[in-house]
Amino acid sequence: xxxxxxxxxxxxxxxxxxxxxxxxxxxxxxxxxxxxxxxxxxxxxxxxxxxxxxxxxxxxxxxxxxxxxxxxxxxxxxxxxxxxxxxxxxxxxxxxxxxxxxxxxxxxxxxxxxxxxxxxxxxxxxxxxxxxxxxxxxxxxxxxxxxxxxxxxxxxxxxxxxxxxxxxxxxxxxxxxxxxxxxxxxxxxxxxxxxxxxxxxxxxxxxxxxxxxxxxxxxxxxxxxxxxxxxxxxxxxxxxxxxxxxxxxxxxxxxxxxxxxxxxxxxxxxxxxxxxxxxxxxxxxxxxxxxxxxxxxxxxxxxxxxxxxxxxxxxxxxxxxxxxxxxxxxxxxxxxxxxxxxxxxxxxxxxxxxxxxxxxxxxxxxxxxxxxxxxxxxxxxxxxxxxxxxxxxxxxxxxxxxxxxxxxxxxxxxxxxxxxxxxxxxxxxxxxxxxxxxxxxxxxxxxxxxxxxxxxxxxxxxxxxxxxxxxxxxxxxxxxxxxxxxxxxxxxxxxxxxxxxxxxxxxxxxxxxxxxxxxxxxxxxxxxxxxxxxxxxxxxxxxxxxxxxxxxxxxxxxxxxxxxxxxxxxxxxxxxxxxxxxxxxxxxxxxxxxxxxxxxxxxxxxxxxxxxxxxxxxxxxxxxxxxxxxxxxxxxxxxxxxxxxxxxxxxxxxxxxxx
Numbered sequence: 224x225x226x227x228x229x230x231x232x233x234x235x236x237x238x239x240x241x242x243x244x245x246x247x248x249x250x251x252x253x254x255x256x257x258x259x260x261x262x263x264x265x266x267x268x269x270x271x272x273x274x275x276x277x278x279x280x281x282x283x284x285x286x287x288x289x290x291x292x293x294x295x296x297x298x299x300x301x302x303x304x305x306x307x308x309x310x311x312x313x314x315x316x317x318x319x320x321x322x323x324x325x326x327x328x329x330x331x332x333x334x335x336x337x338x339x340x341x342x343x344x345x346x347x348x349x350x351x352x353x354x355x356x357x358x359x360x361x362x363x364x365x366x367x368x369x370x371x372x373x374x375x376x377x378x379x380x381x382x383x384x385x386x387x388x389x390x391x392x393x394x395x396x397x398x399x400x401x402x403x404x405x406x407x408x409x410x411x412x413x414x415x416x417x418x419x420x421x422x423x424x425x426x427x428x429x430x431x432x433x434x435x436x437x438x439x440x441x442x443x444x445x446x447x448x449x450x451x452x453x454x455x456x457x458x459x460x461x462x463x464x465x466x467x468x469x470x471x472x473x474x475x476x477x478x479x480x481x482x483x484x485x486x487x488x489x490x491x492x493x494x495x496x497x498x499x500x501x502x503x504x505x506x507x508x509x510x511x512x513x514x515x516x517x518x519x520x521x522x523x524x525x526x527x528x529x530x531x532x533x534x535x536x537x538x539x540x541x542x543x544x545x546x547x548x549x550x551x552x553x554x555x556x557x558x559x560x561x562x563x564x565x566x567x568x569x570x571x572x573x574x575x576x577x578x579x580x581x582x583x584x585x586x587x588x589x590x591x592x593x594x595x596x597x598x599x600x601x602x603x604x605x606x607x608x609x610x611x612x613x614x615x616x617x618x619x620x621x622x623x624x625x626x627x628x629x630x631x632x633x634x635x636x637x638x639x640x641x642x643x644x645x646x647x648x649x650x651x652x653x654x655x656x657x658x659x660x661x662x663x664x665x666x667x668x669x670x671x672x673x674x675x676x677x678x679x680x681x682x683x684x685x686x687x688x689x690x691x692x693x694x695x696x697x698x699x700x701x702x703x704x705x706x707x708x709x710x711x712x713x714x715x716x717x718x719x720x721x722x723x724x725x726x727x728x729x730x731x732x733x734x735x736x737x738x739x740x741x742x743x744x745x746x747x748x749x750x751x752x753x754x755x756x757x758x759x760x761x762x763x764x765x766x767x768x769x770x771x772x773x774x775x776x777x778x779x780x781x782x783x784x785x786x787x788x789x790x791x792x793x794x795x796x797x798x799x800x801x802x803x804x805x806x807x808x809x810x811x812x813x814x815x816x817x818x819x820x821x822x823x824x825x826x827x828x829x830x831x832x833x834x835x836x837x838x839x840x841x842x843x844x845x846x847x848x849x850x851x852x853x854x855x856x857x858x859x860x861x862x863x864x865x866x867x868x869x870x871x872x873x874x875x876x877x878x879x880x881x882x
Contacts, residue, residue, distance in 0.1 A: 237456070237578075240585040244404065245412075247369065251361045258361070261354035262417050268347040270424035272340050273562070274432070277555030279336040284550050285320050286328030294325025320549065351417070358413050366405040372591065373397055379595040382668040383622065391474025392467075396590050399469060400583035407580020411573040418566035418573070425563045432556050433548055439534045440560050442527075450523045454516050458574070461513035462582035468506035470586075475502055513579070520574055528563075535560045597670060601687040609679050609694055611775040611806030613642040613665065618674035620664060620829075633672060634660060635829040642822070647807040649817035651850065652826035658810050661826070662778045665808065666692055678776075696774035696805075698798070702761040709738055710745040712764055716772035728771040732797035734763045759794060766797045777807040814851045823847065 248255060292301060298317070301324065305314035377397065385393065429437040479486065479495050486495055539553040548556075621633035635657050642648045650658045663669050664676060667688050675682045683691050696716070704712050713725050713734070720728075726745070729735040737760055741747045749756060756764075769777065779798060795816065811817040818837045825833035825840065825847045833845050840847035 237581055240588060241577075241581045243588060244408075244581060244584045247365045248361060248408075248412075251364065254357050254361045258354045258358050258413075259416070261350040261357070262420060265347040265350035265354070266417065266420045266424050268343040268350075270421065270428055270562075272343045272347075273555040273558040274428060275336055275340050275343070276558070277549075277551035279333055279340070279551070280554045281321065281549050281551035282329055282333045282336065285322035286326070288317070288320065289322035289324055290327040292322075292324035296324040298322065298324060355413060359409060362405060362408045362412075365408065366401065369404070369587070370401055373401065373587065376591050376593070376595070380593055381596045382663070384593055389471065389474030391472075391477040392470030393590070394477065395466070395470035395473045396586050399473070400466060400586050403466075403583035404580055404587065407576050407583070411577040411580060414569055414573050415577070418569045421566040422563065422570075425559050425566075429556060429559050429563065432552050432559070433539075433542070435542070436535050436539055436556050436560075439538060440531050440563055442531055442534075446527045450520060450527075454520050454523075454574075458513055458516040458578045461509055461516060462579045463585065464509040465506065465513050465579075466582050466586055468502065468509050472499070472502045472506050475499055517574055517578060532557075532560055596688070599687050601685065601690070603681050603685040605679070605681065605686060605690055605694065609775040610644040611642075611694075612644050612677075612679050613776065613806060614677045614680075615640050616675050616677070618664065618671050618676060620660065620669065620671045622669075624672075633829070635664075638674070638829070638831060640822075640824060640831060640834060642806050642808070644806055645804055646821035647802055647809060647817075647819070649809045649811045649820035649823045650826060651811045651814060651817070651823060651847065655828075656826040657829040658826055659780075660829075662808050662810065665776070665778070666695060694775045695778060696769035696772045696776070696801075697778045698762070698765050698769050698780065698801070700780040702758070702765040704749055704761055704764060706749070708743075708746050708748055709734075709741075709764060712749070713767045713771055716768040716770070720771055725767075725771060728767045731800050732763055732767040732770050733793045734760075734767045734797075736793075737763075759791070762794050763797055766794070766801055770797075770801050775805060777802060777805050779807060779809045814847075814854055825850075 302314045302318045305317065373396075377393075426437070426441070429440055475495075475498055479499070486492060535557060539548070539556055542548045543550050543553045615638050618635060618638040619633045620635040621631070623631065638661070640648075650661060652658055660669070664671055665683070667683060670684070675684070677683065678686070678691070678694070705715065710722065710725055713729060714720050716728075717724075722745075726735065729738060729745075737756075738745055738747070747756075779802070809817055809820065811820075811823075817823060820837065822834060823837060823840055824831050825845075827846065833840055833843065833847050835843070841851065
């Protein structure tokens with residue numbers, strides 16, 4: 224079933240998540256080809272430029288030495304003379320140089336070489352800008368599609384997914400983690416590709432110049448790789464803990480803001496602060512550990528590069544002195560050695576961002592891999608307007624499917640009843656009796672285990688969820704309004720409704736009365752919490768929204784307990800207008816408000832223990848009679864027993880839980 228809670232998964236390893244993250248780029252093959260081509264050409268130019276600059280150094284050095292030699296002398300004779308004097312090293316060095324005795328620096332050749340180097344660097348920089356520009360477009364498109372995929376996934380997940388998770392943690396995956404993936408792709412991916420290609424190119428050039436010095440430089444590779452692998456594995460785990468702790472902290476902050484008034488009313492600020500400090504401390508430790516581990520990679524690799532640099536400088540100087548390589552080649556090789564360690568250090572530096580991005584990708588992929596609702600199997604269609612005839616036939620349901628399979632008793636078992644067209648069915652019972660679960664089954668927020676529920680004789684599982692829910696209007700105890708105008712909030716019930724239809728719905732549900740008194744009327748802006756209007760006015764707007772939808776079925780979670788007496792009467796009148804000619808299911812907290820219901824269902828432990836009209840149930844003297852008498856007596860409690868009266872009211876009128 225779709226609402227079965229998915230078993231906890233072990234955290235993925237680094238490479239599966241990283242590979243899946245890179246695959247998100249594959250649909251943009253043409254753009255990636257441009258990116259890689261620009262990077263490769265840019266790296267080739269940047270890598271070969273030091274060799275050209277080394278030749279320029281040779282031209283300068285040969286000119287300086289050549290000017291000091293007798294003009295017209297033969298180079299080979301000068302070399303032989305030095306060897307005869309026992310100056311073999313100097314002789315070998317002059318023999319390796321391309322010089323003409325008596326001739327100074329060839330500035331024409333030198334200028335050509337310098338301009339060539341500058342041109343190579345300029346083209347390389349332009350290509351790097353181009354690849355950055357194209358890659359940025361690709362990443363933006365990938366993240367755009369990823370956000371859309373996450374949004375579609377959120378809408379496809381069953382209600383049980385959100386019941387078992389903190390809303391703040393889900394929000395953190397949708398926002399913070401996706402943002403972190405974007406940063407990782409923009410920064411780490413581009414730098415990583417460039418750095419890896421640069422390392423390969425420089426390694427090739429170093430072996431071309433001097434394989435002996437290249438071997439010395441290669442010592443840095445295995446040492447750096449071991450350090451990066453050892454530290455990176457531990458950093459990955461810490462980054463996963465960091466983002467998990469971030470989600471938990473965000474969830475607590477969201478709860479603190481949503482329940483701000485309640486927290487202060489009960490004086491729980493210190494408890495909330497303590498919980499915040501505890502979760503913030505976990506986030507601090509995970510973040511500090513992740514940053515510390517990742518931060519050690521760069522210094523270690525830098526130290527390894529210094530060791531390599533010292534060895535190259537000493538050995539290179541000896542080879543120049545003995546004529547085994549030119550000064551230009553030695554200069555180019557030293558530059559290569561510095562440029563060789565720089566991309567390695569950049570790779571290490573990007574490891575921090577890469578580890579964090581992969582950890583975020585892992586959390587996002589977990590959301591995308593969560594089990595969705597069962598696929599639609601719609602084989603029937605409803606007419607534009609149904610009669611609203613609902614039947615429960617031997618329905619059984621349990622939230623915990625695994626426990627049910629092991630023999631546990633379901634929450635609802637063998638439930639059967641009928642709601643005739645246009646009738647009002649009130650559902651009462653103690654907290655946890657299954658009242659809200661029952662109406663959630665009608666909406667297919669959860670799928671039943673056995674039995675069937677029919678609407679006008681059609682099994683609701685043969686209908687699409689969208690079509691089924693289009694026949695249902697809801698007014699919940701917690702009235703929710705969206706950011707926008709009052710007109711827009713009412714029109715949310717039926718988007719194609721005209722302004723006049725919206726106003727007619729508002730008049731029928733007593734919204735028009737207070738809206739006319741507002742400075743901006745129906746164009747009054749309200750925030751997502753509806754903070755600019757009263758609780759009762761919010762509730763009236765939600766009733767107008769349901770009225771405008773013109774549903775065949777109504778689900779009403781009585782919401783008059785938090786409004787004043789005058790507003791309560793308006794809400795009750797508005798709900799009465801809404802229920803006219805519609806089949807209604809009313810989750811009742813105050814039994815006095817459902818006396819006119821056609822049928823009252825008394826639920827206990829997921830079963831209907833009594834059903835009938837108010838008068839019939841009172842005459843039976845059973846559960847309903849006891850509940851009604853307790854509320855009636857609480858309301859009439861003598862003044863000299865206020866605490867007893869308060870206790871009875873609190874017990875009997877406490878809102879039901881979500882199940």
